[in-house]
Amino acid sequence: MIQTMQRIQAIVSHPLFRDSLRKIEELERERIYCKHGLPHVLDVARIASLLAVDRQLDVPRDVIYAAALLHDIGRLQQYETGEDHAAAGIRTAQEILRDTAFDEQEQQAILQAVGKHRKGDAAHVLAQLLCEADDASRMCFACAASDTCYWQEERKNHTIII
Numbered sequence: 001m002i003q004t005m006q007r008i009q010a011i012v013s014h015p016l017f018r019d020s021l022r023k024i025e026e027l028e029r030e031r032i033y034c035k036h037g038l039p040h041v042l043d044v045a046r047i048a049s050l051l052a053v054d055r056q057l058d059v060p061r062d063v064i065y066a067a068a069l070l071h072d073i074g075r076l077q078q079y080e081t082g083e084d085h086a087a088a089g090i091r092t093a094q095e096i097l098r099d100t101a102f103d104e105q106e107q108q109a110i111l112q113a114v115g116k117h118r119k120g121d122a123a124h125v126l127a128q129l130l131c132e133a134d135d136a137s138r139m140c141f142a143c144a145a146s147d148t149c150y151w152q153e154e155r156k157n158h159t160i161i162i
C-alpha cells in the first residue's frame, strides 16, 4: 500500500503533471462541455478500478490510476496546436513516468493505454478499461450542454452507470 501510494504520488507532485493540469483547467474554465481536469481523471481512475475488480483483472491499482491520471494530459497540446490529445499525451506521460518507480513494462502499458484511450482496444486490458471508464464517467443526463454535444445520442449516458 505504501509503495502504491508513493508511485502515484510521484505523478501527482510532478511539476509537468501539475503544470499541464493547471493550464488545462485554466483553458477550460469557460467550457460548457466535459472538462479534463483533476475531477475527471480521478473519476476515470475510480471507475476503471471498479471495473477491474468486477472483472477480476490482475492489474495493479496504481497502474490503473497512473493511466487514468495521465490519459487526457495531451489536451494541453490539443488546445495549443490541434494535435490529437491521445497522441500528444504519450509524450507528456512519458516524461512524467520517467521520474516514477513504475517499471519499464508498466510504463509501456500505461503509455499504450493513453494512446488508445479514445477508441479502446479489446486486446489491451488497460486501454479498454480506460476507454470504458472514460465514457462511463460522463454525466450527460445532468448536462446542460447535452443538446449541442458532439457525442452521438446512443453514446451518451442517459442515467448513472453503476
Ligand SMILES: [Fe+2]
Pocket: 071, 072, 085, 117, 118
Ligand atoms: Fe480523452
Ligand SMILES: [Fe+2]
Pocket: 036, 040, 044, 071, 072, 134
Ligand atoms: Fe477523458
